[in-house]
Amino acid sequence: xxxTAAALDTAVALDAADALGAHVGRxxxxxxxxxxxxxxxxxxxxxxxxxxxVSFIRSDWGSRLIRSWxxxxxxxxxxxxxxxxxxxxxxxxxxxxxxxxxxxxLYKLIRAAVAARPGRTEIxxxxxxxxxxxxxxxGIARECGLSLRWIAVDKTAGVTADQVRASVSxxxxxxxxxxxxxxxxxxxxxxxxxxxxxxxxxxxxxxLCHSAGVIPxxxxxxxVDIAVGCTYKYLNGGPGSPAYGYVASALQSExxxxxxxxxxxxxxxxxxxxxVPATGMRRFISGTxxxxxxxxxxxxxDLIEEAGMPAIRAKSFALTDYAIALIEELLVPxxxxxxxxxxxxxxxxxVTISHPSFRQVNEALWAQNIIPDFRNPDGIRLxxxxxxxxxxxxxxxxxxxxxxxxR
Numbered sequence: 001x002x003x004t005a006a007a008l009d010t011a012v013a014l015d016a017a018d019a020l021g022a023h024v025g026r027x028x029x030x031x032x033x034x035x036x037x038x039x040x041x042x043x044x045x046x047x048x049x050x051x052x053x054v055s056f057i058r059s060d061w062g063s064r065l066i067r068s069w070x071x072x073x074x075x076x077x078x079x080x081x082x083x084x085x086x087x088x089x090x091x092x093x094x095x096x097x098x099x100x101x102x103x104x105x106l107y108k109l110i111r112a113a114v115a116a117r118p119g120r121t122e123i124x125x126x127x128x129x130x131x132x133x134x135x136x137x138x139g140i141a142r143e144c145g146l147s148l149r150w151i152a153v154d155k156t157a158g159v160t161a162d163q164v165r166a167s168v169s170x171x172x173x174x175x176x177x178x179x180x181x182x183x184x185x186x187x188x189x190x191x192x193x194x195x196x197x198x199x200x201x202x203x204x205x206x207x208l209c210h211s212a213g214v215i216p217x218x219x220x221x222x223x224v225d226i227a228v229g230c231t232y233k234y235l236n237g238g239p240g241s242p243a244y245g246y247v248a249s250a251l252q253s254e255x256x257x258x259x260x261x262x263x264x265x266x267x268x269x270x271x272x273x274x275x276v277p278a279t280g281m282r283r284f285i286s287g288t289x290x291x292x293x294x295x296x297x298x299x300x301x302d303l304i305e306e307a308g309m310p311a312i313r314a315k316s317f318a319l320t321d322y323a324i325a326l327i328e329e330l331l332v333p334x335x336x337x338x339x340x341x342x343x344x345x346x347x348x349x350x351v352t353i354s355h356p357s358f359r360q361v362n363e364a365l366w367a368q369n370i371i372p373d374f375r376n377p378d379g380i381r382l383x384x385x386x387x388x389x390x391x392x393x394x395x396x397x398x399x400x401x402x403x404x405x406x407r
Contacts, residue, residue: 007326007395014322014391020307020315027388035393035400037372039385040210040350043236046303049296056295074268077289078281080298084235084244087304089208089227090218095249097281098294102209102230102243103132104259108284109226109245110140112255113174113203120173120202126151126159130182133207137176146173156339157346158186165196172202179217180210180348183375185320185340187215187348191222198223203251209233212244213300214316214349214386216309225251234349234385235304237297242290245281252280261286303387315386316349322391323351323382326398331355334405339379350383353401361404370400 015021027044036044060068077098084098085091099105114123123137127150141148149172151163158181168175175197180187190206197204205226211217213234219227227246231237247255256277262268263285266276277283304312321344327336331353339352355361355378362374372380382397 004399007399008392011391011395014318018315018318018391020311020387021390023303023307023387024390026303033369033371035370035396036389037370037382037384037393037397039389040233040348040381040383041373042232042239043234043300043385044388045236045238045296046299049238049299052299053295056292073289073291076291076294077285080294080301081244081281083301084212084231084297085219085246087301088212088217088235088309089246090216090222091220091246092249094280095220095252096244096246097284098231098242098244099285099289100242100287101240102228103136104286105228105243105245106133106205106207107136107140108257108259108286109205109228109247109255110136110174110176111144111258113205113226114140114144114146115256115258116251116254117173117201117203120171122147122149122169122171122173124149124151124164124167124172124175124202126153126163126177128153128155128158128181128183129176129178130207130209133176133178147171156184156186157181157341158184158188159193161189161192161196164193168197168200168202170201172197172200175202175204176207177204178207178210180215182210183339183379183381184352185210185347185350185381187211187341187346190217190224194222194224210348210350213304214312216313219246220248224248231297233383235297236300236388237293241293241297245284247281247284252283255284257284257286259286263287263289307387312386316384317344319384319386319389319391319394320344320347320349320351323384323394323398326395327351327353330398330402331405334402336401336405349386350381352379352381354378354380355405357405361401364404365397365400368400370397372397 080098081096082093085096203225208229212229231241260275266278336355341347
């Protein structure tokens with residue numbers, strides 16, 4: 001038996017033993033995709049979502065029409081936010097809302113947080129955070145006359161508690177960090193770092209884009225102030241689905257978000273002359289909620305509830321451990337380096353590998369209907385979504401990378 005055949009047998013056996021394996025068939029299948037390894041950028045749609053979209057058009061939108069606002073849509077951002085909070089964030093009701101793009105939600109909550117700490121002059125963040133986060137903070141600092149303090153991190157890892165302790169001070173208004181690094185997949189110590197920030201009197205905002213739906217978190221128990229995450233990765237909300245924001249209940253009345261709109265007013269239909277913010281999380285809504293963009297994630301939340309976050313995390317460990325073992329065996333001898341922590345307790349659900357030729361390799365893989373993603377300058381990310389990714393797909397993708405490097 002060849003090594004390839006033995007490896008395939010192993011992958012097939014792992015899939016057969018996978019406690020979550022039956023869920024893979026609930027996602028839309030495509031003859032155009034042989035191996036999908038980009039679930040950390042865009043999650044696959046569920047079959048049931050297609051059916052429910054048709055029902056939505058015919059019934060909620062097509063028949064109930066504007067009455068659906070009173071019947072369900074007006075409260076959907078809050079109800080859906082509560083469900084995301086309960087199932088994936090460890091957040092009690094009344095602290096999470098779905099609204100706006102990730103960029104807009106980040107802007108609103110960063111801007112509100114720094115205004116809530118007058119007299120403090122710095123925003124602290126790491127130099128390898130996602131570009132949107134860095135660009136926004138740069139713009140807000142210029143807008144508000146604040147300074148940026150940068151933590152220089154190892155780009156194969158991420159920000160550590162010791163680095164934050166050495167950098168935060170009485171000048172710090174807000175610390176903005178990602179729970180899982182978009183590049184390396186490094187999992188930051190959220191509870192430990194949050195305690196250090198609070199000891200300095202600053203607020204913290206955690207970006208959860210690469211962790212919600214795949215890593216159990218406890219925002220309430222860890223005393224997190226603010227968090228923002230997208231819904232099109234592991235929550236499978238679809239391209240451009242709206243973000244969510246979390247604000248701890250004790251902090252909500254302190255924060256005044258800067259984009260005032262009618263949906264965030266205390267009397268939405270009062271058509272008043274002056275803006276008075278609503279109480280609770282409604283105050284963080286600005287414009288009309290993107291109802292259609294919220295539909296798909298409801299189905300994924302049903303599946304997450306059915307599978308359970310502990311089982312999802314266990315599958316994430318298994319998939320990423322398997323990928324790293326294959327990479328060490330098949331790709332490292334070809335000059336590939338692993339840019340993700342080896343110990344699974346320190347990583348999210350993607351594995352990043354680096355090689356000078358990976359831009360061209362990624363293009364070749366896409367042409368073969370094998371879909372990871374490329375991150376400048378030389379990284380391929382293998383995004384392994386526990387509910388939709390098989391071990392066989394991981395093997396196919398890594399074997400294809402080996403083949404491309406040995407041509």
